[in-house]
Amino acid sequence: MSCFIVPAAEAVVTTIVTKVIEHNEKKQNEGQLKYGMSISSFSKEGFSKKLKRLNHLLWGGTCLLAFEHLWHGEIQPFFPFVTAASNPVDTAEMLKEMSTVGVSMAVLVTVVWGIMTYVTSLIESRKDELMTGMEAKGVH
Amino acid sequence: MTLLLTVLAAVITTVVWYTSEKARQLKVGTLCYMFWGASIMWLVDAVFEYMELGAGYFTPAAEAILNDAFLGLSVITLALVIWVAVLLVKDPQNIVKQVLKKN
Numbered sequence: 712m713s714c715f716i717v718p719a720a721e722a723v724v725t726t727i728v729t730k731v732i733e734h735n736e737k738k739q740n741e742g743q744l745k746y747g748m749s750i751s752s753f754s755k756e757g758f759s760k761k762l763k764r765l766n767h768l769l770w771g772g773t774c775l776l777a778f779e780h781l782w783h784g785e786i787q788p789f790f791p792f793v794t795a796a797s798n799p800v801d802t803a804e805m806l807k808e809m810s811t812v813g814v815s816m817a818v819l820v821t822v823v824w825g826i827m828t829y830v831t832s833l834i835e836s837r838k839d840e841l842m843t844g845m846e847a848k849g850v851h
Numbered sequence: 852m853t854l855l856l857t858v859l860a861a862v863i864t865t866v867v868w869y870t871s872e873k874a875r876q877l878k879v880g881t882l883c884y885m886f887w888g889a890s891i892m893w894l895v896d897a898v899f900e901y902m903e904l905g906a907g908y909f910t911p912a913a914e915a916i917l918n919d920a921f922l923g924l925s926v927i928t929l930a931l932v933i934w935v936a937v938l939l940v941k942d943p944q945n946i947v948k949q950v951l952k953k954n
Contacts, residue, residue, distance in 0.1 A: 718892060767881070772888025774933065775926050779853065782922055812899050816892040823891055 713785060713793050713805050715776035717813030718820060722769035729766055733759035756835060765824040772820060852916050854893040856923030860930070861886035876943055882934045889926065 736757045780786045785794055795801035864882045867874045901908045911919075939947055 714896070715892065764884070767884035768888035768891070770888070771881070771885030771930075772890075772892045775857070775885060775889035775930060776892050778926060778929050779922060782925070812896060815899070816895045819895055820888060820891050823887075 713780060713795065714808050714813035714816060715773050715780060717809055718769050718817045719773040719777075721817045721821070722766060722773055725762060725769065726766050729759050729762045732762065733757075756831070761828050761831070764827065765821065768820050768824060769817075772816075852911075852919035853923040853926060854890065854897055856920065857886055857893060857926060858890045860927050861890050878934065878938050878941060878943060881937050882930060885930045885933065889930075 736759055777786065786792055787794060791797060793805065795805035861883065864879055864886055868879045868883050871879075897908070942948055
């Protein structure tokens with residue numbers, strides 16, 4: 712019953728945050744380019760790119776779950792959009808489900824993304840060591 | 852059944868993404884994110900349902916299985932449609948651009 716609204720709300724927030732971070736990183740990179748960058752720092756993945764993965768997971772999941780709710784008649788394309796909003800008993804049940812299932816969904820997606828980000832940064836640092844070694848040897 | 856079909860789709864698309872350079876160029880990653888995102892969310896849904904129904908969760912009625920399978924296939928179809936739309940809009944190989952230029 713509309714549990715997907717919670718990850719959808721998180722997706723909106725993370726998308727805005729990503730845009731802001733991306734803008735700041737662009738500015739920072741321009742400044743660094745002026746003073747010259749090493750190969751290893753140039754190849755490093757920015758946080759905005761990592762955050763984009765979370766956005767994709769959240770938006771993708773939300774999209775398919777919204778379809779499932781439409782399939783089961785829990786949401787509708789006209790006001791009040793959520794069928795459970797038409798009477799107080801169903802609304803209370805919907806809010807309860809959002810605070811339990813919905814929040815758990817958002818948390819698990821974020822945890823999975825966190826693990827994914829940790830693993831990718833490990834892979835990245837392995838790559839960085841190789842690049843730094845190559846730079847030290849004068850290989851370009 | 853919907854969760855099962857979505858996880859299967861997620862695994863297949865991830866393997867395709869990992870093994871094929873062409874698939875990566877064609878933005879198969881978008882499909883991976885959609886399927887994995889939905890799989891994680893449905894997994895949570897399944898856990899809550901299991902806590903409510905107990906072992907009964909694993910013995911659904913035949914009609915429910917059929918309906919869920921139909922829903923699962925529809926979900927996969929929707930994801931494929933979204934992926935094609937993303938592919939055409941982003942046009943990574945400039946195919947749409949070239950066709951439009953020709954006309």
